[in-house]
Amino acid sequence: MTHVPIEATIERCWREVATIEEAFEAGEIDREGWHRRIASLVVPAYLAGEDPRAQSGFEGTGADWEHARGLVAEAISRPGTFLDVGCANGLLMESVRAWCGQRGLSIEPFGVEISPQLAALARQRLPQWADRMFEGNAAGWSAPLRFDFVRTGLEYVPRSLAPALLEHLLSTAVHPRGRLLIGPYTEERDQTRSALSVQDTLRAWGFEPAGTLSRTHERDDRVVRRLTWIGGRARIPDLA
Template sequence: MTDAFKLARNRAYQFCEEQQQALDDGRITEQQWFDIHNQTFTQAYLAADNPRAQSGHGGDEAAYRYTRGMILEAIHKDGAFLDVGCANGHLIEMLDRWLTGTGLHVEFHGLDISQGLLELAKSRLPNWRERFFLGNALHWSPPIKFDFVYAAELHYVPRDRQRELTDHLFNDLVAPGGRLILGPDTEKAGHNTLENTVTAWGYTPTGYCEKAHQAHQDLCRRMLWFDKT
């Protein structure tokens, strides 16, 4: 994997790798890892000047619709939807708007570890205040189970806890008959990196959605979902 690919895959790659190395070396504890990530991304998002950037997306509106619109492919029925790592709530706000006219009735909820970002979300979407939850996704106990649980990535937790996070989301947050949605991940076309990782953990995708990367011909955007029987 080239450095150029790493940077295209995640602009925060270097920061995340540095923090992972510090954790592996014992220079920080796991709690410090979470605290550093929380502080760093909260400050960066709150300093942004538009809702997309405040939710962690660096592109324009068209790019946002191109990638995040993929999630609509996995919403196939009425139900409750949880965005894990919801930041300022922009994603669920847009999904709600995009679903208008489809005949589907989805109630959106958000979970984030950042108090500051949740306060922003509640101020932006006051009618949804009670649907935003503060907590660490690795340990959070939900008040209800959800028909759709969405996580853009597994890097919300240290590398050696990502399987545990996946297990927790699927087993404890997804309702029977519900669906866990992961991605869209940016990866080298044809490599299916995320799918190979979760398949090794015992999760076989029920479905997927893939799109070409707009700026890098050798990359693609790939999203997976997993149904719970």
């Protein structure tokens, strides 16, 4: 079906990201340096994007976008507030509201974005939500309210700091009865996977996944699109 290395389907800039991770783990760069180097990969490419999906780092058609990112809306179980961590140009905020609306669920979307240029682009595209698009690093950001659904990626901080990112979002941004959605991420099919799954990684970090959704990948049948969530309070059952 495809001849690209599987790592490239999972993360387009995997070689560059691996080099940045190594530099962080070796102590050659600090957190700020890590974020600066990741931004230099991501931000110019997104700003040069010719369609709103490319400006959100997604390669593919509108149908591909809905297939891949629709998992987020599928994990939303009731009306409420939704925070997209790393909202880029705000397309996922818009899409989740529309997709949930089709299921009769009214969603109020918010976003936080580390890149000032992308946060500005999001506000310019969606001026009606300008005061809901916050600029900041989610890892240290003080959320102005608790959200019913918060979506994040694990790749928004150096790998060794990902558990602290999840803990921070759970303790400051996710409503106790809410859900912290992780993904959608791409991983090898269970039958052929050699690395630990994201679900098992979360367990190894001390978080108990409360649910997972999977879909086929649009272009590469060696991998699947997946989204996992954890309840807003590890010790309070996920009542959503």
